[in-house]
Every structure is written in structure tokens, then in C-alpha cells.
Amino acid sequence: xxxxxxxxxxxxxxxxxxxxxxxxxxxxxxxxxxxxxxxxxxxxxxxxxxxxxxxxxxxxxxxxxxxxxxxxxxxxxxxxxxxxxxxxxxxxxxxxxxxxxxxxxxxxxxxxxxxxxxxxxxxxxxxxxxxxxxxxxxxxxxxxxxxxxxxxxxxxxxxxxxxxxxxxxxxxxxxxxxxxxxxxxxxxxxxxxxxxxxxxxxxxxxxxxxxxxxxxxxxxxxxxxxxxxxxxxxxxxxxxxxxxxxxxxxxxxxxxxxxxxxxxxxxxxxxxxxxxxxxxxxxxxxxxxxxxxxxxxxxxxxxxxxxxxxxxxxxxxxxxxxxxxxxxx
Amino acid sequence: xxxxxxxxxxxxxxxxxxxxxxxxxxxxxxxxxxxxxxxxxxxxxxxxxxxxxxxxxxxxxxxxxxxxxxxxxxxxxxxxxxxxxxxxxxxxxxxxxxxxxxxxxxxxxxxxxxxxxxxxxxxxxxxxxxxxxxxxxxxxxxxxxxxxxxxxxxxxxxxxxxxxxxxxxxxxxxxxxxxxxxxxxxxxxxxxxxxxxxxxxxxxxxxxxxxxxxxxxxxxxxxxxxxxxxxxxxxxxxxxxxxxxxxxxxxxxxxxxxxxxxxxxxxxxxxxxxxxxxxxxxxxxxxxxxxxxxxxxxxxxxxxxxxxxxxxxxxxxxxxxxxxxxxxxxxxxxxxxxxxxxxxxxxx
Numbered sequence: 001x002x003x004x005x006x007x008x009x010x011x012x013x014x015x016x017x018x019x020x021x022x023x024x025x026x027x028x029x030x031x032x033x034x035x036x037x038x039x040x041x042x043x044x045x046x047x048x049x050x051x052x053x054x055x056x057x058x059x060x061x062x063x064x065x066x067x068x069x070x071x072x073x074x075x076x077x078x079x080x081x082x083x084x085x086x087x088x089x090x091x092x093x094x095x096x097x098x099x100x101x102x103x104x105x106x107x108x109x110x111x112x113x114x115x116x117x118x119x120x121x122x123x124x125x126x127x128x129x130x131x132x133x134x135x136x137x138x139x140x141x142x143x144x145x146x147x148x149x150x151x152x153x154x155x156x157x158x159x160x161x162x163x164x165x166x167x168x169x170x171x172x173x174x175x176x177x178x179x180x181x182x183x184x185x186x187x188x189x190x191x192x193x194x195x196x197x198x199x200x201x202x203x204x205x206x207x208x209x210x211x212x213x214x215x216x217x218x219x220x221x222x223x224x225x226x227x228x229x230x231x232x233x234x235x236x237x238x239x240x241x242x243x244x245x246x247x248x249x250x251x252x253x254x255x256x257x258x259x260x261x262x263x264x265x266x267x268x269x270x271x272x273x274x275x276x277x278x279x280x281x282x283x284x285x286x287x288x289x290x291x292x293x294x295x296x297x298x299x300x301x302x303x304x305x306x307x308x309x310x311x312x313x314x315x316x317x318x319x320x321x322x323x324x325x326x327x328x329x
Numbered sequence: 330x331x332x333x334x335x336x337x338x339x340x341x342x343x344x345x346x347x348x349x350x351x352x353x354x355x356x357x358x359x360x361x362x363x364x365x366x367x368x369x370x371x372x373x374x375x376x377x378x379x380x381x382x383x384x385x386x387x388x389x390x391x392x393x394x395x396x397x398x399x400x401x402x403x404x405x406x407x408x409x410x411x412x413x414x415x416x417x418x419x420x421x422x423x424x425x426x427x428x429x430x431x432x433x434x435x436x437x438x439x440x441x442x443x444x445x446x447x448x449x450x451x452x453x454x455x456x457x458x459x460x461x462x463x464x465x466x467x468x469x470x471x472x473x474x475x476x477x478x479x480x481x482x483x484x485x486x487x488x489x490x491x492x493x494x495x496x497x498x499x500x501x502x503x504x505x506x507x508x509x510x511x512x513x514x515x516x517x518x519x520x521x522x523x524x525x526x527x528x529x530x531x532x533x534x535x536x537x538x539x540x541x542x543x544x545x546x547x548x549x550x551x552x553x554x555x556x557x558x559x560x561x562x563x564x565x566x567x568x569x570x571x572x573x574x575x576x577x578x579x580x581x582x583x584x585x586x587x588x589x590x591x592x593x594x595x596x597x598x599x600x601x602x603x604x605x606x607x608x609x610x611x612x613x614x615x616x617x618x619x620x621x622x623x624x625x626x627x628x629x630x631x632x633x634x635x636x637x638x639x640x641x642x643x644x645x646x647x648x649x650x651x652x653x654x655x656x657x658x659x660x661x662x663x664x665x666x667x668x669x670x671x672x673x674x675x676x677x
Contacts, residue, residue, distance in 0.1 A: 138459035
């Protein structure tokens with residue numbers, strides 16, 4: 001294993017998925033510093049992933065039958081010392097079979113477990129009975145190295161942003177995940193009104209001497225316009241709440257990196273805050289406790305709260321408000 | 330130890346029942362003794378004993394037995410000692426079915442990269458480590474790059490006064506100078522016909538230069554087991570601790586427990602870092618080469634007072650550092666996540 005020169009990792013899903021496996025890639029690079037690490041990623045992630053100094057090359061796993069067929073030809077018989085399928089997807093595993101190299105897969109799917117057992121492909125079951133982080137740590141042990149729990153954003157190359165940020169602030173990330181019409185339909189709809197969001201913001205300002213940076217997601221939400229109208233009218237709010245709209249994920253990462261804490265729905269942003277060691281209050285789907293633990297169980301500074309409970313925002317003494325205070329310290 | 334509630338442990342390891350008393354001093358049995366001394370409600374499954382006579386579906390039979398035992402006993406902790414008849418997938422299934430149970434394992438074979446069976450040993454250890462909350466090994470985890478050092482801890486080969494009962498340092502006229510027992514696998518019990526252990530030449534060279542040796546398992550002398558092992562041990566002044574493979578920090582075969590625990594003066598190999606626990610030439614004697622070992626055997630066989638003194642101090646130190654009660658208490662502290670008040674040198 002000491003002569004490892006080229007490594008290919010498949011992580012063709014979302015950015016949060018890549019982030020959870022970023023310590024794996026980081027540790028692999030530390031173990032084999034002379035190796036070239038190539039990441040097969042999705043089109044969404046490429047621009048973010050290539051900023052990590054431990055990634056040498058990114059390649060987009062294309063959509064569409066013909067593009068994939070073409071990809072097989074262009075990669076056919078390419079030689080890697082290690083091929084690691086971290087996303088557990090069939091398409092990635094099948095594609096990897098056309099390449100030469102020692103293969104390891106992190107898989108959940110029952111069919112793929114049978115497939116790998118039959119063809120004697122090294123695999124690790126990505127079981128939800130424990131955190132995904134532990135499963136990835138085990139995969140690293142199987143390959144022959146230990147996971148380094150370090151800040152993977154060390155030496156991350158942020159572009160220069162022109163952002164108007166206060167000195168000391170917390171981030172309130174109000175994205176599409178707060179509304180089921182713009183997110184998964186089987187999630188509990190929080191659907192907060194302008195008044196309830198203002199109530200939370202006021203609660204923070206009243207109890208903690210800290211400014212709030214309100215960030216948004218990719219999708220434009222009508223609530224932001226209502227909030228803006230109201231906040232701009234009130235001097236007290238206008239001086240303490242900074243709304244940053246239409247920001248790229250890279251900008252959001254930067255904003256979180258400079259913040260004191262984060263309030264959000266569980267997802268990519270909470271993974272970012274973990275690596276910057278920020279206190280985080282994340283909302284998650286209550287009936288998916290195991291699923292939630294699978295994704296976030298390793299985050300030591302994360303306070304979780306059921307999405308259902310947030311419906312009772314009117315009660316200022318509710319558990320949600322207590323958790324806000326706990327998160328803000 | 331007193332816990333607020335009774336702790337229930339299901340200990341699954343080779344209990345050697347099928348060996349009819351031949352291996353009553355096994356590692357698994359000592360661990361059982363230690364837990365009982367710590368007031369643990371312990372249930373044990375001898376995985377290999379259970380499968381004796383089962384030719385087909387062995388893995389499924391074992392899985393079902395463990396599954397039913399966990400259901401009936403509802404242990405707080407399931408502790409695996411090797412259990413190689415279960416497959417990786419079975420451990421995953423157990424973990425998924427019993428999410429609130431703590432799973433732990435101990436592994437006592439060498440994990441030295443240069444060892445001939447390294448890949449096999451590594452995969453046996455790793456097949457359980459993913460879903461074990463805590464792992465115990467007889468090597469320092471810090472020197473291994475494939476174990477999760479946050480949940481893997483060193484444990485020594487334990488001794489128990491009920492098993493290691495001899496006190497050879499009290500006797501002067503012992504018939505043999507030095508003891509060594511070799512085997513080609515403790516389960517097999519007899520020597521393999523065309524197999525040569527790398528230690529044989531080393532031991533043969535010693536027997537050429539030292540007259541009063543008590544060596545078993547080589548030169549057509551069969552290995553010894555059970556009470557006979559203790560009978561032969563009781564006739565010797567000193568014992569050689571010689572492990573297979575290249576030196577690796579803290580690893581030792583359980584031979585060390587038999588030698589030091591029974592009051593024989595121990596010759597320990599250098600580069601295993603046992604100097605961290607035993608003072609050189611006061612509690613144990615260390616050697617690097619065969620010539621050095623031969624010279625030291627000759628020297629101490631003539632200096633009985635010094636031999637008895639070192640044996641006694643080594644015996645006392647071994648029993649105070651590595652006794653079953655302490656080793657299992659340390660294991661409990663890691664499994665149940667509590668702090669040991671009085672830590673010994675080998676504890677993290």
C-alpha cells in the first residue's frame with residue numbers, strides 16, 4: 001500500500017455528503033502525501049470541492065445515458081491504485097468496474113451488498129445503526145489508516161468576498177428546508193410566518209448582545225421580502241439584522257466560518273459549522289431520529305430540535321427557545 | 330465494584346469445554362473470572378463449543394443462538410472474544426437489532442504487520458471493530474495504523490491467583506533451569522507433521538548449551554496441557570517469553586502470564602517495551618539475542634538467591650498490575666465510560 005500514486009473517489013451526491021467524507025479524503029492525503037486524489041463528483045459540488053487543497057482533480061459524473069456511456073469509454077481501463085466508492089450508488093460502483101485498481105465500497109443497498117459479496121469486492125456496510133462518520137472511519141481502518149478529526153477547511157481557498165458583515169454575529173439560515181412546498185414533501189411543514197421568524201429574531205436580540213446575519217438558500221422565498229420590509233422600517237432591527245440574499249454556498253461557508261453560532265435546518269450548512277467548530281441548533285425530522293443520528297451523531301456542538309415542535313413558536317418559554325439560549329451560550 | 334444497577338454482560342468466546350479441561354487457564358476463562366469478581370451478572374456462550382458437531386449452516390446456528398441469548402438475557406454489554414464463526418454481515422445484523430446494547434471485543438493475537446498470518450488476523454479483528462463501541466487488544470494501539478485509537482485500548486495478559494497459584498520463588502532445589510512450552514495451535518493440541526515453527530531453531534540452540542532445560546513441543550517432545558503444564562512449570566526456576574513475529578509494543582503471548590504469574594523468573598524479549606512495567610534485572614530479565622539469553626540463563630541458574638529475589642518481585646508486580654479483577658475493571662471503565670480512580674501504568 002506504500003506505493004499508492006493515484007486514488008479515485010466517487011462522491012457524486014450533494015455537498016453535505018462530500019463534507020461528511022472530507023476527513024476521510026484529508027486523512028488519505030496525509031497518509032499518502034505524494035498520491036494524486038481525484039474526486040468523481042456531481043455538477044453541483046465541483047466548484048466547492050476543488051477549493052480543498054487535498055483534492056488534486058475533480059471530475060463531474062455526468063447525467064444521461066449517452067453521457068455515461070461516453071464516460072465509460074473515456075475512462076475504460078484507466079489505472080488507479082485505489083478506487084473508493086463512497087457515495088454507495090449503483091451507478092458509481094458499476095462505473096468503477098470499468099477501471100483498474102483495488103476497490104473499496106461504502107454501501108447500504110442490500111442488492112449491492114450481495115453483489116459485492118459475490119464478486120469479492122471489499123465493502124463496508126453503511127449501516128444507520130451508528131453514525132456514518134463511524135462507518136467511514138472503519139473504512140479507513142480497513143484500507144490501513146486512521147481518520148484525522150481535523151479541520152478539513154485548513155488551507156481552504158476562499159475567494160475574496162465583498163460582504164457587509166458585523167464583527168460579532170450569529171447566522172440564521174432561512175432556506176427552502178423550512179417550507180415543504182420547496183423541499184421534501186414528506187417532511188413536517190414548519191412554514192413559519194413572518195411574525196414567528198421576527199419573534200425568534202427579537203428573542204435572540206433581547207437575550208443576547210449579538211447581531212444576526214440572515215442568509216438564504218438557492219430558492220427565492222417570498223418570506224424574505226416581507227421580512228426585509230419589516231426590518232428596514234424598525235431602526236432597532238435594521239441595525240442588528242443583516243440580510244444576505246442570493247449568496248453562493250462558498251459565501252455561506254465563509255459567513256459561517258466567521259460567526260459565533262448557527263441556527264438552521266439540518267443539512268449541508270450544519271456540516272460546515274461542525275468543521276468550523278461552531279455551536280449549531282439544527283431542526284430535524286422527528287420520526288427520523290436514527291437517520292438524523294446517522295448524519296449528525298458525530299457533531300459534538302450540535303443541538304438538535306424536532307421540526308414538529310417549532311410549530312409552537314408562540315410560547316416563548318418553549319424548549320426551542322431554551323435550546324436557542326443553550327446554543328448561543 | 331458496586332454499580333447503581335446490576336450490569337449484565339454476555340461474554341461470547343471460546344470456553345474450551347470441548348477440550349475437557351485441557352485449557353482451563355485460557356484467556357477467556359480468566360476474563361470471566363475477573364468480571365464475576367467485579368460483581369457482574371455474566372452469561373457466557375462458548376461459540377466453538379456450541380458448534381461442535383454442527384457441520385452445516387454453522388454461522389446461521391451461531392447467529393440464532395446469540396440472537397436468542399440477547400433476547401432472553403437482555404445484556405447491557407455483549408463482549409466478543411474472537412468469535413470467528415460469525416461473519417461481518419452478522420455483526421451488522423446484531424448491531425441493527427440491538428441498538429441500545431453496547432458491543433465490545435477483545436483480540437489477543439498479534440497484529441504485527443510482519444507476521445505471516447497478519448492479513449488474516451487483521452481482518453478477524455476488523456470484522457467486529459466497526460460495530461464494537463470498544464475494542465481491546467494485547468498490543469499498544471498507538472503503533473497500529475489500522476485501528477481506531479479512540480475506541481481501541483491495550484489490555485495485558487491477565488493472571489488470577491486461583492489459576493496462577495504456583496510460587497516457584499519459594500523453592501531452591503528445582504530440577505530444571507529453564508522452561509518453554511511450544512505448540513502448533515492450542516486447539517489442535519498435538520504437533521503438525523510437516524510444520525516448523527520459526528522459534529524451534531532458537532530453542533534447539535539453547536538446549537545445546539544449557540543442560541537442564543524443560544522444553545516441550547519440539548525435538549519430538551509433545552506439547553503439554555492442563556495440570557501437566559502446571560506440574561512441569563512447578564519444576565522450573567526460570568521461563569523464556571518468546572513470541573512469534575517481530576517485536577511490537579506490548580504484545581506478548583499468554584506465556585508471560587504463566588511464567589511471571591507462577592513465580593518463575595522471566596526472560597523477556599527487548600523491544601516489546603515491557604521495561605515500561607518491570608524494572609530490568611530487578612523484576613524481570615531482558616534479552617536481545619540468543620547469546621545474551623544463554624549467558625543470562627547460565628548466570629542466574631548459579632545465583633539462586635538473586636533468581637528467587639527477581640522472581641518474587643516480578644510475581645508480585647505482575648499480580649498487582651495485571652490481575653483479572655483489575656484488567657476487567659479497566660475494561661468495564663472503557664465500556665461503560667467511567668474513570669478509574671487508581672490508574673496503573675498500562676492504562677490510558
